[in-house]
Amino acid sequence: MLSENQLEEKEFYFIDTHAHLDMIKNKTPEAAIREAADENVKYIINVGSSIEGSLKSVEYAKKFKNVFATVGVHPHYANRFGKRQEKILDSLIKNNKKIVAVGEAGFDFFENPVSKQDQQRTFISHIEMAITHGIPVAIHDREAHSETINILKNYTAVKNFKAVLHCFSGDAGFALKCIEMGLFISFTGVITFKNAKSAKDTVKIIPLDKIFIETDSPYLAPQPKRGQENYPSYVKYIAQEIAKIKEISLQEAAKITSKNAEDFFNLK
Ligand SMILES: [Zn+2]
Numbered sequence: 001m002l003s004e005n006q007l008e009e010k011e012f013y014f015i016d017t018h019a020h021l022d023m024i025k026n027k028t029p030e031a032a033i034r035e036a037a038d039e040n041v042k043y044i045i046n047v048g049s050s051i052e053g054s055l056k057s058v059e060y061a062k063k064f065k066n067v068f069a070t071v072g073v074h075p076h077y078a079n080r081f082g083k084r085q086e087k088i089l090d091s092l093i094k095n096n097k098k099i100v101a102v103g104e105a106g107f108d109f110f111e112n113p114v115s116k117q118d119q120q121r122t123f124i125s126h127i128e129m130a131i132t133h134g135i136p137v138a139i140h141d142r143e144a145h146s147e148t149i150n151i152l153k154n155y156t157a158v159k160n161f162k163a164v165l166h167c168f169s170g171d172a173g174f175a176l177k178c179i180e181m182g183l184f185i186s187f188t189g190v191i192t193f194k195n196a197k198s199a200k201d202t203v204k205i206i207p208l209d210k211i212f213i214e215t216d217s218p219y220l221a222p223q224p225k226r227g228q229e230n231y232p233s234y235v236k237y238i239a240q241e242i243a244k245i246k247e248i249s250l251q252e253a254a255k256i257t258s259k260n261a262e263d264f265f266n267l268k
């Protein structure tokens with residue numbers, strides 16, 4: 001593994017702002033983290049999507065210097081989120097400096113049996129927790145753009161409110177609307193897929209200083225690895241695609257997206 005000094009000597013580095021190391025099956029989290037460091041990934045944000053996953057996330061952040069954590073309950077499990085779960089997350093945030101966001105939380109209307117009401121209640125609880133603690137929210141929005149916006153518009157004027165739409169799946173018009181509301185946009189390997197015209201158009205149109213990159217590993221492996229298990233080390237493919245679309249160097253794409261993430265999540 002590269003030491004921090006060696007990393008700093010390199011001209012640029014990447015930050016994987018959304019990964020699930022705890023869901024990787026074909027290698028250990030240690031191996032995935034080491035391989036990422038070898039590919040110039042300076043930080044990995046491990047995202048909690050259940051209470052169990054949030055506990056794992058905190059465990060990794062404690063164990064690995066270059067891993068940060070988020071804690072939250074995904075809309076798939078929103079029906080199992082109540083006061084007790086809220087208390088658990090709240091106390092995790094209070095006691096761990098390396099928790100840099102609340103989430104992932106939001107809406108998922110793709111083959112999700114959980115009611116809209118449960119998803120909304122859970123989402124709102126996460127947003128309010130994030131505001132209370134002065135950290136951002138990592139939002140999951142799948143086939144739920146208007147519902148997501150309808151909730152978020154109630155918070156855009158709140159002082160501590162900061163949010164990112166992870167695995168952005170809207171079109172360019174929706175992205176511009178989100179940016180107007182002060183939101184950030186995070187792209188996965190989906191932008192590298194040959195048929196992802198709408199995603200590529202979205203990257204083209206929105207300013208680079210609003211963009212983060214993420215693998216969402218073990219899901220959504222980028223084009224050269226499509227269909228396989230995904231790892232944080234593959235985040236470079238997403239930066240490469242952004243560089244290509246925006247006609248800038250890989251170095252610039254890496255530097256700016258990394259700085260965006262460091263500022264937003266207050267990584268240090
Ligand atoms: Zn998600």
Ligand SMILES: [Zn+2]
Nearest residue numbers: 018047104216
């Ligand atoms: Zn995720």
